[in-house]
Amino acid sequence: MSDQAVAEYTVARGKAKSFYPRYERKSELQHQTHFCPGCGHGNIHKMLAAAIDELGVQDRTIMIGPVGCGVFTYYYFDVGNVQAAHGRAPAVATAMRRSRPESIVISYQGDGDLSAIGSAEILHAANRGENITVIFVNNAVYSMTGGQAAPTTLLGQKSTTTPNGRSPAAGEGYPLHVSELLATLEAPVYIERVGLGDNKQIAQAARAIKRAVENQVRGLGFSLIEVLSPCPTIWKQTPVEAQHWVRDVMEKTFPLGVFCDRTKERGPQALERLAARAAQPEPALADLPRILGVAEEDLPEGHAHAIAPEQTVDMQVRIAGFGGQGVLLLGEVLAEAGLDAGLEVSWLPSYGPEMRSGTSNCHVRISREAVDSPLVSAPNVLVAMNEPSLRKFDKSVRAGGWVIYNGSEFPSDCRREGVHVLALSFTEMADAMGDKRAANMVMLGAALEIAGVLPQASVAAALRRLVKNPRWVELDERAIARGRELFKESLAAV
Amino acid sequence: MTEATKPDRGRLRIDEEECKGCGLCIEACPPKVIALSERMNRYGYRTALYAGSGCTGCGICFLVCPEPGAITVLRLVSPGATRAAEGAAA
Known part of the structure; x- marks a missing residue:
């Protein structure tokens, strides 16, 4: 042993x-x-x-x-x-x-x-x-x-x-x-x-x-x-x-x-x-635009058009309409422009299963501070592209806010104390400019003028990034300018 | 040197605390040198117990045991060398 x-x-x-x-x-x-x-x-x-x-x-x-x-x-x-x-x-x-x-x-x-x-x-x-x-x-x-x-x-x-x-x-x-x-x-x-x-x-x-x-x-x-x-x-x-x-x-x-x-x-x-x-080396971040087929000039230009630091910014915009009216694009251009201007933004689409003729709306927030919630439950600007959309959201607009309504006759029962209204047939305006589908951009022009925050250069940069067809970019730019004019004219008329 | 005094090729170490007494090693062991203890451990299991000799070091008990560290199988270091040393000593 x-x-x-x-x-x-x-x-x-x-x-x-x-x-x-x-x-x-x-x-x-x-x-x-x-x-x-x-x-x-x-x-x-x-x-x-x-x-x-x-x-x-x-x-x-x-x-x-x-x-x-x-x-x-x-x-x-x-x-x-x-x-x-x-x-x-x-x-x-x-x-x-x-x-x-x-x-x-x-x-x-x-x-x-x-x-x-x-x-x-x-x-x-x-x-x-x-x-x-x-x-x-x-x-x-x-x-x-x-x-x-x-x-x-x-x-x-x-x-x-x-x-x-x-x-x-x-x-x-x-x-x-x-x-x-x-x-x-x-x-x-x-x-x-x-x-x-x-x-x-x-x-x-x-x-x-x-x-x-x-x-x-x-x-x-x-x-x-x-x-x-x-x-x-x-x-x-x-x-x-x-x-x-x-x-x-x-x-x-x-x-x-x-x-x-x-x-x-x-x-x-x-x-x-x-x-x-x-x-084959790992793709570098700098290669991404080429891989994704995005041209260099389409990239966000950072804070190229940054706005004055002392200006307070709190845009809470709700855009509503039928699917196909360009509701989501309007919101996207707005948010992209905010991004271009060096601001915090959110864009939240909300739509039903119908691609066309269903209702559609989106929430856009543009702020100097970090956005706490992308939901806009009390907008200071409501863009309503038709009457049902107006009736759905008009009561949510906060006092001192604006309703931009696509229609020359604003329903009288929707009028509220302390809420400004710009009611015009934007579709007709756009039609006169060449294509009624540009109505959303005319309304965007009015909204931009009301907010008075985002530089036109940022808006133009956003538009170029989001709209591929040059003919449409040109029409949209004119439509936005027209919207700005319409708002100024409406103020002068008061 | 006689057969009886040759060291076993293998040895077992069983962790009584980790063993849950499932008995799979007892069933699996080819030379049948594992049994269940009479005594229960503090978790109430009768655990696997090595008879103390006869292990061949085959390692099958380790594979059939579901607990990661309940069984450790040891093997004699180069038994050939040991025998050669024994021969030289004789």
């Missing part, structure tokens, strides 16, 4: 360094996971952590946690963690992977999450061939919520929502074979179903999970590993019985195996892609 005592041993298998030493959960239980005894999540967590360790990618791994018992990935994995809304992990993973191309993104999802509410996300992420790794933990029920039937519930399996056993005759459908389904797509690079049913299966599961992460490290594309995983608590079995149930029962419905493997053919492609990406 003395030989035993002097013999040297080293750790061959121990806690992965990709796990936190202690978990930030209930203070009494920070040394162990929240999983029930015999739960497969723990095994899968260990396999993933070992794969991350072995591939040396801990510092650039981002784990996307699901909704379900697997939600607490951020308690355990000492990597980047994001927790997604139910079923949306592949969408979040897509965004993370695309915006951080150097990262290794792992979407960890259960069968309720992935195959039910998240079936659209997983299908399209797989079909786009996103370079992510998906771990799909299938235990054939919704466990966290107490054992309701999932799309993966076996035929005849009892659950709280299939108390007589799942039956297609009762309208409960058939078990959804996610791996087989996704393997019909052309984009995925690797799809395998493994189990936690016995030693041999578990060893294979560990290999498959490592491979799925490795595929991503190599830039090969979308990999998904479906793991048949025991839930002793909901299945009402001992951990050992549950393990055997995976092998003896579950596997009959969900056969194990590789359903898709394009790693060999994708290898050269991935290398080419990587080389192409390396050769």
